[in-house]
Amino acid sequence: MTRKAQIITTLASALAVSAVMSGVVHAQAASAVSAAKAAGTVGEQADGYLGFKGAASGALKSEVDSINIKRRAAYTQTATTRGVTVKEAAAAVGCQTLANRVSQGQIYQLTDGAWHVKGADPIALPSYCAQ
């Protein structure tokens, strides 16, 4: 193997390792949020974002913030394409998450700002959500 080929191989394996590592970090962060959802400290809000019930701190808060910033970017893109406000695009997703993505025992927040625990019945969605 030539020296050049060796360098290329080393670089390629370093890239592969870093890709795997970032995937691992990402999966860990997502599972931290999933764990917090299961524990009832983090939940979906009607406004289309994740929120904390009570005080938030540390790594979990930065992960939730990071997810919310990325969500906002996605909402902004849809809002621009469809000619609606970011708030409306976000609220449309909020309708979906409350309807389909909150498991029994997890918490969720309605438009009044109050947190509720999902029971066996479907969540009573805000009136603007398509029923």
Next chain:
Amino acid sequence: MTKGILLLSAIPLAGCVQLAAPEKPIEINLNINIKQEVIVRLQKDAQDIISNNPELFPK
């Protein structure tokens, strides 16, 4: 007769429109309510956002 004069002179006064500067600044509420028709139109987009970005919507 005196009564009649008094009544007549009172009429123009009552017709005056008095303008006074409001004590508080005028607030125009620009909060636009979320409209159901808009949300209905966005349902497909909302589903796409969720399915295209699973990492942003952990279970």
